Amino acid sequence: FIFLVLGGRICSKAQAGCHQFIAKLMPKRKAGGNGEAAAKKNRHEGPGLVTSLDSISYSIQGGLRHVEPYDFDFTTHVKQRWIGRTLLEVFSKEFIAYSPDYYQASIEAGRVTVNGKSVTPGHILKDGERIVHRAVRCRENPVLDRGSIRVVAETKELLVVSKPSSLPIHPCGSYRYNSLIALLRAQGTVEPQAELHTTHRLDRLTSGLVIFAKTKEAARRIGAWFQGSEIRKTYLARVRGNFRELLDRATEASSATARANEKGEGSDALSPLPAGVSLVRPGRIRLDGFIQCVDHKVGKYIFAAERPVTGEEAKDAATEFELEREPDEEAGNEGESVVRCFPFSGRTHQIRVHLLHLGFPIANDSCYGGDLRDDPSLPLIPHVHQAHSGTDGCEILDQAANMTMHPSGIFLHALTYKLPDDEYTCETPSWAQCACGG
Numbered sequence: 001f002i003f004l005v006l007g008g009r010i011c012s013k014a015q016a017g018c019h020q021f022i023a024k025l026m027p028k029r030k031a032g033g034n035g036e037a038a039a040k041k042n043r044h045e046g047p048g049l050v051t052s053l054d055s056i057s058y059s060i061q062g063g064l065r066h067v068e069p070y071d072f073d074f075t076t077h078v079k080q081r082w083i084g085r086t087l088l089e090v091f092s093k094e095f096i097a098y099s100p101d102y103y104q105a106s107i108e109a110g111r112v113t114v115n116g117k118s119v120t121p122g123h124i125l126k127d128g129e130r131i132v133h134r135a136v137r138c139r140e141n142p143v144l145d146r147g148s149i150r151v152v153a154e155t156k157e158l159l160v161v162s163k164p165s166s167l168p169i170h171p172c173g174s175y176r177y178n179s180l181i182a183l184l185r186a187q188g189t190v191e192p193q194a195e196l197h198t199t200h201r202l203d204r205l206t207s208g209l210v211i212f213a214k215t216k217e218a219a220r221r222i223g224a225w226f227q228g229s230e231i232r233k234t235y236l237a238r239v240r241g242n243f244r245e246l247l248d249r250a251t252e253a254s255s256a257t258a259r260a261n262e263k264g265e266g267s268d269a270l271s272p273l274p275a276g277v278s279l280v281r282p283g284r285i286r287l288d289g290f291i292q293c294v295d296h297k298v299g300k301y302i303f304a305a306e307r308p309v310t311g312e313e314a315k316d317a318a319t320e321f322e323l324e325r326e327p328d329e330e331a332g333n334e335g336e337s338v339v340r341c342f343p344f345s346g347r348t349h350q351i352r353v354h355l356l357h358l359g360f361p362i363a364n365d366s367c368y369g370g371d372l373r374d375d376p377s378l379p380l381i382p383h384v385h386q387a388h389s390g391t392d393g394c395e396i397l398d399q400a401a402n403m404t405m406h407p408s409g410i411f412l413h414a415l416t417y418k419l420p421d422d423e424y425t426c427e428t429p430s431w432a433q434c435a436c437g438g
Helices: 087-094 100-109 180-186 216-227 243-263 329-334 350-358
Strands: 037-041 056-061 064-067 070-077 112-114 130-138 150-154 158-163 207-213 232-240 277-281 284-295 300-304 315-325 336-343 380-382 405-407 412-418 423-425
Touching: 087 100, 087 112, 100 112, 150 423, 158 180, 207 216, 207 423, 232 350, 243 277, 243 284, 243 315, 243 336, 284 350, 300 350, 315 350, 336 350
Parallel strands: 207 412
Antiparallel strands: 037 056, 056 064, 070 130, 112 130, 150 158, 158 207, 232 336, 232 412, 277 284, 284 300, 284 315, 315 336, 380 405, 412 423
16 A cells, blocks of 8 residues: 555544555754754655655754645545535545635646546545645644654664654645655664665554564564464553453453343443453453544544444453553542553544543543543644645645644553564553552
């Protein structure tokens, strides 16, 4: 798969199918006397690129990496759910980087084409059509600058790194040069023309291990292991509440059910567990069910204990959980626990959705039951609102709208991947080393 975007889409599902993307060379970071850094990039086309930029520049300011505006062609092919809908409807409902008025003006001005030709906003999309949006003065969201990306391990076939939160693995939405692959090339970890294949996904807001393959053969092998659930994954999550309470309830329910079965009696008096929960052993529970996308525009998913009969096709998902660290005693039940998560499938937002269903959402995951929090380790950072063009093509920017803040990350970290032939572990984040009250 080659991942291509129209710009600004925030559906994480769009990241799921990308198993190969070769990013272009970016300039290496240079220190500036006042804490800022800037660099220029020469024209370069690496393998697998769809378009190239004559130059690009970025700067490091206030702990954030910024990319200067640039022109870019966002490209995609018509998806099944778009067939029979108008071009303007799809742009307005599925992509949020720009306003509907901007999209209409761009289509009418010929900056959006279908199969290389100008069309009207009412053009009915057909299967296989290729859409190109020429975005002028494209803006990227800034990301946290934590220095060079840490290399956990490197072999002839694999490159294993520890991804900071706030940046996606590969170019997507409002991120192209502020992506993990681009930064690895920028810091010289990966040569400009070297192959680099993604083998799995890790959400932008999630930190931790990412495994890249250096060859197509290795990418196929590792990808097959992930798809076949042959790689054992361990994540850390910091959740709201005392997770031990759920583990104790599950143990009590399992024991009570066993006693009731022996006596031929029911156990209805017990406090019910969330649907889909079972006890693996004392101290460890399992959640089985299905995950379904209910909003492609914002990338929203829900849990169902039984397979839904309506809406988009649901996918089976299972995760097991153990308590890593209880809340501080002074915080009581309103504190936050650190939980070990063991996903047995790799569905989009799986752990986040599962923890919400259990009643213990990730504490700072505002999309799934947590708070929008400006945490010292994961601060809120500016979300760039794309400028739009007036009738004369000049850039118009709403300065007030440009001040919107959004999360740089959530308390979710990919800690360990155990492959059939090796095992990799990265550092434990600071937020997981203590469980503090809200």
